[in-house]
Amino acid sequence: MDRIEITPELSFSRIVYGMWRVGDDKDTSARHVQAKIEACLAQGITTIDQADIYGGYTAEAVLGAALRETPSLRDKVEIVTKCGIVAPAGRHAAARVKHYDTTAEHINASVEASLRDMATDRIDLLLIHRPDPMMDADETGAALDALVESGKVRSVGVSNFRPWDFSLLQSRMESVLVTNQIELSLAATSAFTNGDLAYLQERDMPVMAWSPLGGGSLMTKSGPLADVMARIAAEQGVDVAAVAVAWLLAHPAKILPVLGTNNLQRIASISDASRVVLDRQTWFELYTHAIGHEVP
Template sequence: MDRIELTSDLSLSRIVYGMWRVGDDADTSAAHVQAKIEACLAQGITTLDQADIYGGYTAEAILGEAFKASPSLRDKVEIVTKCGIVAPAGRHSSARVKHYDTSAEHINASIEASLRDMATDHIDLLLIHRPDPMMDPDETGAALDELVASGKVLSVGVSNFRPWDFSLLQTHMESELVTNQIELSLGETSAFTNGDLAYLQERNLAVMAWSPLGGGSLMTADGALADAMTKIAAAQGVDSAAVAVAWLLRHPAKILPVLGTNNLKRIAAISQASQVVMDRQMWFELYTLAKGHEVP
């Protein structure tokens, strides 16, 4: 599998395994989680996407148990995790309201919890999960810089930031923000035209795509788009999910789709997307059907 270099010290697998639903599985044992990771590694998928809030602040610890059971596994993967969302659940059950917190105190506490829960001494890539309308860019930027300097975090980025949010934080930092993880799929195409993707391409920054299957809706929908995906999938011997992911892979921005499933059979098929042949007209056929009208 191809890899995308974010810095001279960090590269990610082109497809990322998303672990936001790992806590929803009926089997959260270390052995079962290890089986999922091994299925990814067999395809060259080495990057795991986490967040402190996933599973009501339980997903990181579930992954950590797998690392404890098989310590060598940690050295085979890159961990991406996020912080900044405080919801009334788990260790934040006393919160009165769901909110964002990008203060230095919260970021540092979150990282210590993530390191402990995932049984690791460093995080490969830390993302601020959502733009915080109360963010103090000087404080947040300095906190991220200090984490990089300490070695607890190798690189930093953001998630769901608009270009102006990205610029605001970056101008108050020494370290480079290396990615923005945004929603991108045939079900959510706005980033292709609203400037979000162009901003990242202009700066040669990695683009991570969450919910590349539209939260599963692309696999259950009826209509012309679903029919076209099914036809392409049948012609190339893959499933429709592979076609939806291949549509993102085909883009010159070198998008990194973040795919999450608890089904071992589906995990083993994730790399099918890299086998799909998609020319420009096929890309636009799907784009046109997703938009519901032809391009101007």
């Protein structure tokens, strides 16, 4: 499995295992979660994506139970997590309305909860989960800088930010924002043309892609795109999910797809995408059907 440099001291596996559904599994035991992690490690997938809000603020603790049971796993993985969304659930059940909170107080409290829940003394990458229209960039930036300085967080970034949101926060920071995790897939192609991807490429910054299978829609919809994906999958001896992920891997922007499933068999085949070969015309064939018309 290829790796992508995030900072000079930190690299991620090219494919990331997303744990947004880990708390929804029928089996959330430490042993079962450990089996998922081991299945990833066997393929060279070492990077795990979390968020405080996943599973109604339970998913981090599900991972933490596995790390407490087998502490040696912690040094074999890199942990990404996110903060900033407050929803009326779990520890924020008293919230009157879903909202964003990027104050220093909230970020620090979220990090402490994440460290405790995941049974770790450090977060490898902390992301601000959504752009906050009430963000005080000076306060948020200073809070992120202080967390990096403290060693509790090794690096920081954002998720779902537009270029102007990214630039605003970065302008108030000493630390470098190292990535933006955005929606990217054959079902969500706007970032390829709206400037989001170009902005990150201009800065030679790795891009994390959430929902690379379109929330599963790419596996279930019929039509020309599905037919082409099925043809390529048959030609290369993989499933259509591998083709969808390979389409992202083929792009020069150093995209890191974040793939989540609770099925151990599917987890074991995540890396199949890395052996799919797509030439330029095949890439554009998929893109053409994804956008519904030929390029201008």
